[in-house]
Amino acid sequence: MSIHPALTPVRIGGTELPNRAVVAPMSRVSTSGDGVPTERMADYYREFALGGFGLITTEGTYTDDQHSQAYPDQPGLTSEAHAAGWREVVRAVHDAGGRIALQLMHAGALSQLDRPTIAPSAVAPKGAKMPAYGGGAGPFRTPAEATEAEIAQAIAGFAATAARAREAGFDAVEVHGANGYLVDQFITDYTNLRSDRYGGSVANRAHFAAEVLRAVRAAVGPEFPVGIRLSQTKVNDFEHRWPGGVGEAEVIFGSVAAAGADYLHLASEGRDWAESAQLAPGVTITRLAKEITGLPVIANGGMHEPARAEPLLSGGEADLVALGRGALANPDWPRLLAGGGRLREFDRAMLTPDVTLSGQPALR
Structure with a gap:
């Protein structure tokens, strides 16, 4: 029986991964309110490493103490106390044979804290x-x-957090440029009404993302893997699509590649990949990203189904697949795939951080 392409090795930046299965970033809101990662979080990420995932991406982690935090119990990496907690998470993952990337996140207008927020423009977010x-x-x-000044401060926060992540032992960092948060707010036409160099044309609207990536790259050096997650849809707007279609996507992808990204992680929100991937007849968002940038591309959305992931990888639509809810149900997904084991069904109770992954004992 031939090996599933998700189980073959791949390189991102200067790092060789043993397979193409990635744990997608998922907000777990598991700290005690101080942003410091806990022992429970270390166990949580360790389980994915024991399960054989080639790369584990953390939940979005806030990057400054002024405006970036999204949720009360979200982790941060803005202090030595935060760094000490993350070192324990990284150590747990590495001891289990895994690799882990920190996702760098600024909430912008979508912060749920009871304090003032900033965004590209004074536009009330959709939804609630x-x-x-x-x-x-x-x-x-x-x-x-x-x-x-606040834009410069936000960019500096991304860079400083990336540097702390490398010092804490992470294997990569990923800029959260998706799902309606700050970087995506700059990219999106209806949340960015600016008339300066950050607004107007799609090239200008992608400028903030490019500046963040350049600052992160300068902070971590040329060999350390740096990725960016992008999406058309948002947590507060499942229907949004880039209005310029293929042309707009080409500009966005070209901008982030030129700024120093090593990989692109293309996400869906509330829809699976098959529903949201088509930019035009015969043109998928992942294939276009590969053609424009020449970089590895991660596809996210329903990828836990081996029969869906296989043609994307073998057909060159994507280079890696990221699992969210599928990974919660199957933290040992790569091992199950290799051994022909039966995948477990996702249960919404698994979204609660207190519930053990997959309802099973910790992997050994």
């Missing part, structure tokens, strides 16, 4: 807060339009 993340209910605040 998500009580499951612990930040209450009701509409989001209308953000203040970020000043040039």
Whole structure:
């Protein structure tokens, strides 16, 4: 029987991964309110490493203490106390044979904390807060339009956090440029009404993402893997698509590649990959990203189904596949795939951090 392509090795930047199975970033809101990773979090990430995933991406981690935090119990990496907690997580993953990337996240207008927010423009976000993340209910605040100084401060936060991540032993960092958070707010036409160099054309709207990547690259050096997660859809707007279609996507992909990204992680939100991947007849978002950038591309959305992941990888639509809920149900997905084991069904109770992954004992 031929090996599933998800189980073959791949390189991102200067790092060789043993397979193409990635744990997608998933908000777990598992700290005690101080942003410090806990022993329970170390066990959680360790289980994916024991399960054989080639790369584990952390939940979005806030990058400054002024405006970036999204949820009350979200982890951060802005202090030595945060770094010490993350070192224990990294050590647990490495001891189990895994590799782990820190996702760098700035919430922008989608913060659920009870404090002022900033965004590219003073545009009230669509939708409402998500009580499951612990930040209450009701509409989001209308953000203040970020000043040039605040933009520079946000970029510096991404860079400083990336440097701390490398020092803490992480194997890569990933800029969260998706799902409606700050980087995506700059990219998106209806949340970015600026008339300066950060607004207007899609090239200008992608400028903030490019500046973040350049600053992160300078902070971690040329060999350390740096990725960026992008999406058309958002946590507060499942229907959004880039209005410029293929042309807009080409500009965005070209901008982040030129700024120093080593890989692109293309995500769906509320829809699976098959539903959201088509930019035009015969043109998928993942294949276009590969053609424009020449970089490895991670596909996310329903990839836990081996029969769906196989043609994407073998047909050159993507280079890696990221699993979210499928990984929660099957933290040993690569091992099950290799051994022909039966995959477990996802249960919504698994979204609660207190529930043991897959309802099973910790892997040994």
